[in-house]
Amino acid sequence: MHRAIYPGSFDPVTNGHLDVIERAAKLFDHVIVAVAANSQKQALFSSDERLELLRQTTACHGAKITLTRLDGLLVDFARQAGASAIIRGLRAVSDFEFEFQMALMNRKLESSVETLFLMPKEDYTYLSSRIIKEIARLGGNVGSFVPECVAAALHGKFASPGSAQP
Numbered sequence: 001m002h003r004a005i006y007p008g009s010f011d012p013v014t015n016g017h018l019d020v021i022e023r024a025a026k027l028f029d030h031v032i033v034a035v036a037a038n039s040q041k042q043a044l045f046s047s048d049e050r051l052e053l054l055r056q057t058t059a060c061h062g063a064k065i066t067l068t069r070l071d072g073l074l075v076d077f078a079r080q081a082g083a084s085a086i087i088r089g090l091r092a093v094s095d096f097e098f099e100f101q102m103a104l105m106n107r108k109l110e111s112s113v114e115t116l117f118l119m120p121k122e123d124y125t126y127l128s129s130r131i132i133k134e135i136a137r138l139g140g141n142v143g144s145f146v147p148e149c150v151a152a153a154l155h156g157k158f159a160s161p162g163s164a165q166p
Contacts, residue, residue, distance in 0.1 A: 001029045003031075003083045003085075004028040004031050004084070005031075005083045006031055007086065008033075008034075008035070009041060010053070012044070013054050016124035019121050020087065021058060021061075022061075024118060033058065033066070034068055035067070037070075053147075053149060057149065076110075079113070085113065088116070088117050090119050092126075132145050133154070136151075136157075
């Protein structure tokens, strides 16, 4: 079985993320979508909330996709999960330098795991979770950038008194 891991913070999951997940699901027998904590960012959604939003938005793929938390080193997780590839999305040239460095470091740490870069559909190349959170925080409509359940969750975060600030 050819298995891949698509790691990310998914805070929140966007249509661009879902496009990459769909592309990866066409290439691999099984895709593990791993929700990671990013120590350099303060998450708006808890890891449980992010997993639930992913569950709702990837349910159509059935058993082909597994959702999990990622704690620790990605290559260790890949080895334990029996994954031969790490999927990374590239939206623009600006993403490439960081992703390239990470891919080389992961290869140095675990040579049996390859990194594959997938580009989302052109319609999604400008999307980022950070920008979507800012639009939602300012009361803008994010409905064309994220699934309906994510738009509702964002609205819930920012509509309540004392709402969280990204």
